[in-house]
Amino acid sequence: MENSSHHIRDVTFTEDASTVHTGTAPRAMAAFRNLAIGALKILGADNIAKSTRAIHHKPEHAFHILGVTGDPDAPGT
Numbered sequence: 908m909e910n911s912s913h914h915i916r917d918v919t920f921t922e923d924a925s926t927v928h929t930g931t932a933p934r935a936m937a938a939f940r941n942l943a944i945g946a947l948k949i950l951g952a953d954n955i956a957k958s959t960r961a962i963h964h965k966p967e968h969a970f971h972i973l974g975v976t977g978d979p980d981a982p983g984t
Contacts (some may be wrong), residue, residue: 916940919956946973 916922920940927933944955950972952958962969970976 912941912944915944915955919959 913922916937920943922937922940925933925936927936943959947955947958958972962972
């Protein structure tokens with residue numbers, strides 16, 4: 908799992924090329940990357956790279972993927 912997770916973080920999120928190097932920022936960024944990967948996997952994404960590209964090109968899709976709507980009366984929001 909660690910190798911798979913690192914591969915996704917490095918290839919999809921270019922973690923090894925990150926210029927964040929000071930304080931606790933690198934650990935925080937790794938946590939955010941892991942959170943994104945985990946959320947996409949829980950939601951059924953079988954291709955993390957494809958899913959992140961879709962969100963990159965249309966960021967509003969992230970709200971739909973996460974179940975967030977503009978309707979305050981909708982369940983789960």
